[in-house]
Amino acid sequence: MLPRELMTDFLAIALYLLVGVIFAVVPLIISRLIVRRSTGAQRDETYESGMHTIGSAWMxxxxxxxxxxxxxxxxxxxxxxxxxxxxxxxxxxxxxxxxxxxxxxxxxxxxxxxxxxxxxxxxxxx
Missing domain, CATH: 1.10.287 (Helix Hairpins)
Structure with missing residues (x-):
């Protein structure tokens, strides 16, 4: 069995890790729930400053x-x-x-x- 001081240290590290994971995952979940999804042919087009592309985007x-x-x-x-x-x-x-x-x-x-x-x-x- 681990000493009490070491257990509290591990508990603090686990708590920090859990809070870090929550701060990383919760915004991703919220954005998935809020954002509208777009579909269609224009979704795959190159977009630059609101201007439609002329010619190929591969240059x-x-x-x-x-x-x-x-x-x-x-x-x-x-x-x-x-x-x-x-x-x-x-x-x-x-x-x-x-x-x-x-x-x-x-x-x-x-x-x-x-x-x-x-x-x-x-x-x-x-």
Whole structure:
């Protein structure tokens, strides 16, 4: 038999797990009960900003879209890195500030490099 303290810990974990499952499942059940279901031929059509599509929706995109996405992802992750760094630093203010400036400077060099390579120039195929 498990000690009483361990049982209360397991009970707390089970309770948190149960509440988490309830918070995840109840909105799904409610949306199933409330939402109207649509059927018909228009359901399978591509929809973009209320405009009807002209021609086929299957087309090739240039690599520029993917490069923009990768650059955004890289800098988004780096900016998210700055928040915990700002919270963790604080004892040695000058040294920490210099480290963050160096980090942001390296990121800026990456932007300048991409700019010089012409990554941010939008090329339209005609």
């Amino acid at each position: 090739q995109f240039t690599a520029a879209y993917y490069i923009y996405a990768l650059i955004f992802l890289a800098f988004d992750v780096d900016v998210l890195y700055l928040f915990p760094v700002a919270l963790a630093y604080g004892k040695f203010a000058v040294r920490d500030f210099v480290e963050v400036v160096i980090f942001v400077g390296i990121l800026s060099l990456a932007i300048v490099y991409a700019w010089r390579k012409g990554v941010f120039e939008w090329k339209v195929k005609e």
